[in-house]
Amino acid sequence: MSGYLGDVAALARTSLLLELRQRDTVPAMVLFVVSALVVFRFSLPADASDLASLGLLWIAIVFTAILALTRAFVAERDQRVLDGLVLATGDRSAIWLGKVAGVLAFLVLAELVALPAFALFFAAVGWETVAAVALANVGIAAVGTLLAAMAAASRARELLLPLLFLPLVIPVVVGGVGASVEPDPGRYLAFLGLYDLIFAILAWASFDYVVAE
Amino acid sequence: MSGYLGDVAALARTSLLLELRQRDTVPAMVLFVVSALVVFRFSLPADASDLASLGLLWIAIVFTAILALTRAFVAERDQRVLDGLVLATGDRSAIWLGKVAGVLAFLVLAELVALPAFALFFAAVGWETVAAVALANVGIAAVGTLLAAMAAASRARELLLPLLFLPLVIPVVVGGVGASVEPDPGRYLAFLGLYDLIFAILAWASFDYVVAE
Amino acid sequence: MIRARGLERRFGEKRVLAGLDLDVAAGGFVAVTGPNGSGKSTLLALLAGLLAPTGGELEIEARRDEVGYLAHEPLVYRELSALENLELYGRLYRVPERRERIGMLLERYGLWPARHERVSAYSRGMAQRLALCRTLLHDPSLVLLDEPYSALDADGARLLDAELAALTGERTLVVSTHDPDRVRPLATQEVSLA
Amino acid sequence: MIRARGLERRFGEKRVLAGLDLDVAAGGFVAVTGPNGSGKSTLLALLAGLLAPTGGELEIEARRDEVGYLAHEPLVYRELSALENLELYGRLYRVPERRERIGMLLERYGLWPARHERVSAYSRGMAQRLALCRTLLHDPSLVLLDEPYSALDADGARLLDAELAALTGERTLVVSTHDPDRVRPLATQEVSLA
Amino acid sequence: MRNNLGPALAVGALLVLGTGLGLALFWAPEDADQGVSQRIFYVHVPIALTAYACFGWGAWKALRLLWTREARYDLESYTAIHMGTIFGVLVLVTGSIWAKVSWGIWWSWSERQLVLFLVLFLFYSAYFMLRYSTDPGPRRANMSAVYALFGVVLIPVSFLAIRLAENFIHPVVFTREGPQMAGSMFFAFCVCLAGMLLLAAALYQAELAGKRLDARVRELREALA
Numbered sequence A, B: 001m002s003g004y005l006g007d008v009a010a011l012a013r014t015s016l017l018l019e020l021r022q023r024d025t026v027p028a029m030v031l032f033v034v035s036a037l038v039v040f041r042f043s044l045p046a047d048a049s050d051l052a053s054l055g056l057l058w059i060a061i062v063f064t065a066i067l068a069l070t071r072a073f074v075a076e077r078d079q080r081v082l083d084g085l086v087l088a089t090g091d092r093s094a095i096w097l098g099k100v101a102g103v104l105a106f107l108v109l110a111e112l113v114a115l116p117a118f119a120l121f122f123a124a125v126g127w128e129t130v131a132a133v134a135l136a137n138v139g140i141a142a143v144g145t146l147l148a149a150m151a152a153a154s155r156a157r158e159l160l161l162p163l164l165f166l167p168l169v170i171p172v173v174v175g176g177v178g179a180s181v182e183p184d185p186g187r188y189l190a191f192l193g194l195y196d197l198i199f200a201i202l203a204w205a206s207f208d209y210v211v212a213e
Numbered sequence C, D: 001m002i003r004a005r006g007l008e009r010r011f012g013e014k015r016v017l018a019g020l021d022l023d024v025a026a027g028g029f030v031a032v033t034g035p036n037g038s039g040k041s042t043l044l045a046l047l048a049g050l051l052a053p054t055g056g057e058l059e060i061e062a063r064r065d066e067v068g069y070l071a072h073e074p075l076v077y078r079e080l081s082a083l084e085n086l087e088l089y090g091r092l093y094r095v096p097e098r099r100e101r102i103g104m105l106l107e108r109y110g111l112w113p114a115r116h117e118r119v120s121a122y123s124r125g126m127a128q129r130l131a132l133c134r135t136l137l138h139d140p141s142l143v144l145l146d147e148p149y150s151a152l153d154a155d156g157a158r159l160l161d162a163e164l165a166a167l168t169g170e171r172t173l174v175v176s177t178h179d180p181d182r183v184r185p186l187a188t189q190e191v192s193l194a
Numbered sequence E: 001m002r003n004n005l006g007p008a009l010a011v012g013a014l015l016v017l018g019t020g021l022g023l024a025l026f027w028a029p030e031d032a033d034q035g036v037s038q039r040i041f042y043v044h045v046p047i048a049l050t051a052y053a054c055f056g057w058g059a060w061k062a063l064r065l066l067w068t069r070e071a072r073y074d075l076e077s078y079t080a081i082h083m084g085t086i087f088g089v090l091v092l093v094t095g096s097i098w099a100k101v102s103w104g105i106w107w108s109w110s111e112r113q114l115v116l117f118l119v120l121f122l123f124y125s126a127y128f129m130l131r132y133s134t135d136p137g138p139r140r141a142n143m144s145a146v147y148a149l150f151g152v153v154l155i156p157v158s159f160l161a162i163r164l165a166e167n168f169i170h171p172v173v174f175t176r177e178g179p180q181m182a183g184s185m186f187f188a189f190c191v192c193l194a195g196m197l198l199l200a201a202a203l204y205q206a207e208l209a210g211k212r213l214d215a216r217v218r219e220l221r222e223a224l225a
């Protein structure tokens, strides 16, 4: 494997290793999703529309993403591992890409459980919702990983940059919900794709500045 | 101030001090609450009942609480501070009580944003909902803090906490939603009070076993 | 003060201490030595009550708040200042003349000028000094020190020598170290783990 | 190898290094000494490129991946095993004969039997040994060691003596320490911070 | 004495359970409105009650652990809860089969007992997550015990909650008029229940013995090494 991609692969594998260290990550995910759906079930009145429940699905996804992102750099922060990686990695954007892959894997894993369970408990899930979720994952992971790194690198902590996540992620949510419930999902999917592209490039290019002085 | 309460006050103050200093916690919380509400603004059909939206309020509260709890013992875990506190505190339940106070303050802060925002976006919030939220906070903080201490001692911390927490919080959701939407909220409020009482006592009595061998 | 019979501690499958016997009279000074990974820190954590023995007996004649425990980590909040940390511990231990004593210790360990800085900005030696302040804050009668000299500069080490000399006889001390010569003049007994 | 002129580093208001001049030829051995909080670790982090100078000039004639940096913390994942950590660093540094070299280092530093254990279960000395393995893994030409002897037992310290002796002359070394006598026989120059 | 307990329980369980099932299938009268499907009752309900009994037993052992701090109670509590969870799966399976046969659906959110049971099941599944992601030792034993105690408190609390919730989640579609149980039905039911409890006890003993043997072997091997 060529150098850069080799680095990304090694870092992504480490990320996954940290997630899957406990063999029980998958059952844990199933449990989490089912418990969350039961909570939803209790809060949603019987006459709630499929639309409302699709909105719920998006809340669950945003929440899972925040959960994944809050833990994203915990291990690296712990013993200043991030400094070690910064020294060892040739092109530092590989660290970002590796972590994005790890976050994505976590999200996809959760959604592989959540979408069928959701279909079972609530409403059918169309192809456009699946596509929207897939696209949203990319954007959330790309932007979120950068912001999580900012929050973890003590230097950036004073900057309050995590606050930016809110305005940054709301477009994803709006696009996702739109694609799920509107009659013409194409526009929303295109919007999500555009968002992914712009922010992925932006995050990829700026990661270096975030982790090193 | 008498001994035990003095301990609790000192620990609670420390908790708050840490939260105020860790500047990314409050934004993360507000982010979640607001994006949850935004999602629902986009997904709820125009004619959705107030009932439906009140259920969503409760979902937002539960998941915000999980975020708050995930962070509850991070600072103590970091440099084994919890061990230091365990040695220094006469009656260790004071540690629990101090942390509960911190978590409560945090939840109240988030709700001070969420409830007006909710009233703005959706339906009016009656006194019974406010009362139910206040009661639910107590139960959530009491049970959640204990479980957060457990999760902090495990390897899978961030993932484990929602698993442990959600099944225990379902009665709170039932009570809270009931109090918000039923014509006779008294029963539900009484139930929430009962829940608070039982689980607060249980958590208070068993915290010692969770933090010490 | 301390009485252990057949003390054993396992971590899962791994047996770290196996059948240790130990008797320490009040006012004794035990030097704990042994190579890396031999179980010195484990022993001190057992004596502090942070770990429970998985076998054997252990009796400590000191209330929990009469024990002072210095670990490898300083056991203080990184996001709080030295003063805030000591203030918290002082309250929890109900130290008499709390503020005065905190001021005295900060000055003695050379942290007075840095008392308002966050611990995360401390150098390693400063963190170790703060940990010593925390350990001695409540004037414990059983003092457990896990490699107390580590990260201290020459001045700090001399300071600690003097502190230990002053405590010897008055308090019971258990000190783990990789430099036994440093504490041998004071030690009344030595435990070698292997 | 290293050339610094008026090197300065501030943290906010606080000036830690002020106008330091330093010239180190390839193959030199610099002992960095000074009391706690004098800026030794800050200097090493500057040399490693982890901190940027806030004033003055600093030139290092080594690519980033030719630098080996031992910090106070081991810079390894606590939830992974020693082997997994070294495997990751070995890949990132593109170490030739990666697996063999990892095996060799683990054996040399006495971690071979514990190679599959999580680092969080390591004793402090074991973690320090692992940090040394990580630092030397890619055979760096500029070796920056921040208190490398700390937490090592007598055997470990002798091991490190031998390692340093073998590296001297071949590699450029900057070693901070509170025990200058230990490295003085090897050092070609000494920087005393105050 | 202890060594004979396991086999004796196993034999007893087989005998009583066999008798009970025989009675239930061939002796008890057929239910008037449900027909033959009602006979699942004799399996389903005893299993559910046995699961509760196991959880209760586990909590009792947990209490003993916290009280006496004797390490052996940890294993006993864990084994009891493990049994309870296995029986819990069986409750869900038999319940779902019954639901499919008599209501035509696999699951209904309107039935309070189903939802209550699902919540409890999730709760006890998380118990295993807690154990698997914590290093073995006294701390884990304490935490598991505390969690097990929370479980027995959660049972009545969620029962109350589900009862409150009934009104607004769904209109009640299926009424469950307690059928007048004939004496013979009740007798068959009691025998089945006794058999099921004996079965749980036998399984509990077997698992416990296996686990203890494992530990013993490990100790011996370590002593030899």
Ligand code: HEM
Pocket: E041, E044, E045, E048, E049, E091, E092, E093, E094, E095, E096, E097, E098, E099, E100, E102, E103, E106, E107, E113, E114, E116, E117, E118, E176, E177, E178, E179
């Ligand atoms: C807490 C655990 C449970 C207990 C104590 C329990 C108890 C009972 C009892 C006493 C009956 C008999 C009611 C009657 O005579 O009509 C019954 C019936 C039934 N149970 Fe359960 N049950 C439990 C869990 C479940 C679960 C998890 C399911 C489904 C997934 C289920 C499905 C059913 C069905 C379909 C019936 C028949 C209802 C009818 O048509 O009469 N049960 N259960």
Ligand SMILES: Nc1ncnc2c1ncn2[C@@H]1O[C@H](COP(=O)(O)OP(=O)(O)OP(=O)(O)O)[C@@H](O)[C@H]1O
Pocket: C011, C014, C016, C034, C035, C036, C037, C038, C039, C040, C041, C042, C043, D120, D121, D122, D123, D124, D125, D126, D151, D153, E135
């Ligand atoms: N939580 C734990 N889980 C598993 N093993 C552990 C744990 N804590 C310690 N150990 C193991 O116990 C042994 C002794 O550790 P301990 O920290 O007591 O050694 P030590 O004598 O203090 O060593 P050092 O001089 O390096 O500080 C080591 O082999 C270590 O791997």
Ligand SMILES: Nc1ncnc2c1ncn2[C@@H]1O[C@H](COP(=O)(O)OP(=O)(O)OP(=O)(O)O)[C@@H](O)[C@H]1O
Pocket: C120, C121, C122, C123, C124, C125, C126, C151, C153, D011, D014, D016, D034, D035, D036, D037, D038, D039, D040, D041, D042, D043
């Ligand atoms: N991130 C930071 N923010 C603010 N001040 C800092 C930071 N890092 C270091 N300092 C300050 O810089 C000074 C030098 O710290 P440094 O860690 O370099 O000292 P040192 O010589 O390595 O000390 P020691 O021997 O204790 O390891 C200290 O006063 C410390 O408080």
Ligand SMILES: [Mg+2]
Pocket: C040, C041, C042, C072, C146, D123, D124, D125
């Ligand atoms: Mg140690």
Ligand SMILES: [Mg+2]
Pocket: C123, C124, C125, D040, D041, D042, D072, D146
């Ligand atoms: Mg230093």
